[in-house]
Amino acid sequence: MNLRFTKMQGAGNDFCVIDATQHALTLSPAQLQRLGDRRFGVGCDQILVIESSRAPGVDFRYRIFNGSSGAEVEHCGNGARCFVRYVNEKGLSAKRSITVETVNKRLELHLRDDGRVSVDMGAPIFELARVPFNAEGLSPRLQGGFELWPLADLGVEVAVLSMGNPHAVMLVDDVDQSPVAQLGPQVETHARFPRKVNVGFLQIVSRSAVRLRVFERDAGETLACGTGACAAVVAGMRLGLLDAAVEVQTRGGDLKIEWAGAGASSAALDAPVIMTGPAQTVFEGEISL
Numbered sequence: 001m002n003l004r005f006t007k008m009q010g011a012g013n014d015f016c017v018i019d020a021t022q023h024a025l026t027l028s029p030a031q032l033q034r035l036g037d038r039r040f041g042v043g044c045d046q047i048l049v050i051e052s053s054r055a056p057g058v059d060f061r062y063r064i065f066n067g068s069s070g071a072e073v074e075h076c077g078n079g080a081r082c083f084v085r086y087v088n089e090k091g092l093s094a095k096r097s098i099t100v101e102t103v104n105k106r107l108e109l110h111l112r113d114d115g116r117v118s119v120d121m122g123a124p125i126f127e128l129a130r131v132p133f134n135a136e137g138l139s140p141r142l143q144g145g146f147e148l149w150p151l152a153d154l155g156v157e158v159a160v161l162s163m164g165n166p167h168a169v170m171l172v173d174d175v176d177q178s179p180v181a182q183l184g185p186q187v188e189t190h191a192r193f194p195r196k197v198n199v200g201f202l203q204i205v206s207r208s209a210v211r212l213r214v215f216e217r218d219a220g221e222t223l224a225c226g227t228g229a230c231a232a233v234v235a236g237m238r239l240g241l242l243d244a245a246v247e248v249q250t251r252g253g254d255l256k257i258e259w260a261g262a263g264a265s266s267a268a269l270d271a272p273v274i275m276t277g278p279a280q281t282v283f284e285g286e287i288s289l
């Protein structure tokens with residue numbers, strides 16, 4: 001089959017976007033991997049499929065597949081910004097704000113007048129079983145009232161949370177010196193994370209700025225990870241290190257993360273995380289799969 005795609009990027013995290021609003025489309029893991037393959041296919045971190053939705057109040061279904069494995073995942077923040085840019089540029093909706101549903105949550109996406117995109121990423125999830133993270137037999141170290149969990153065999157401590165997809169965040173002194181390529185895959189596949197995990201390396205620069213590298217589950221290190229930025233900043237806020245609005249510097253660009261739960265009582269922990277950043281179309285093409 002011949003498949004039309006649009007290559008997009010948000011802070012360097014790149015995507016193949018496929019419009020499946022007019023016809024049902026099922027791609028096999030091998031076809032998805034071909035799209036994701038940088039040597040023999042198109043090349044991208046994730047494949048985003050746009051489907052129509054019949055759910056009340058929902059404009060589109062937003063499906064996400066990791067490009068290297070073809071596995072469907074729950075959430076992709078940088079992809080969400082590209083999603084609403086695509087829908088607008090292709091005239092699939094004239095609305096500046098749309099609501100989409102992923103496999104496990106609803107998101108609100110807004111095109112801003114300054115050219116950037118804001119996404120209501122929903123509330124972070126801290127229940128370990130829902131991340132999922134198996135903490136049996138472990139004792140966390142508390143910092144600012146939040147837990148840092150030891151992964152003793154790797155000699156690191158991680159904050160654990162979900163943005164709809166699983167994240168482990170570790171504090172580092174300097175992201176440039178961090179052993180991301182070595183430690184990333186070891187934490188990603190650690191037995192304590194039964195569905196694997198995205199791994200963030202977080203350097204605190206000030207109370208309103210951080211540097212971040214993320215080793216993504218099934219994708220390796222990417223230039224930026226939107227859910228990773230949200231998870232890392234929320235972890236930093238709960239550890240008492242960050243204020244409520246934070247600039248995240250990644251290798252592919254800057255993202256702004258805001259969360260009303262920072263420094264607040266537990267009543268505000270279910271406040272949504274708001275992410276703002278760029279989204280751009282790179283080129284369009286067709287591939288034979």
Ligand SMILES: N[C@@H](CCC[C@H](N)C(=O)O)C(=O)O
Pocket residue numbers: 013045046066073074075076077078079165166198216217218219222224225226227228
């Ligand atoms: N690039 C993403 C996250 C994509 C999914 C992730 N690799 C996972 O497996 O959960 C983002 O911008 O959030």
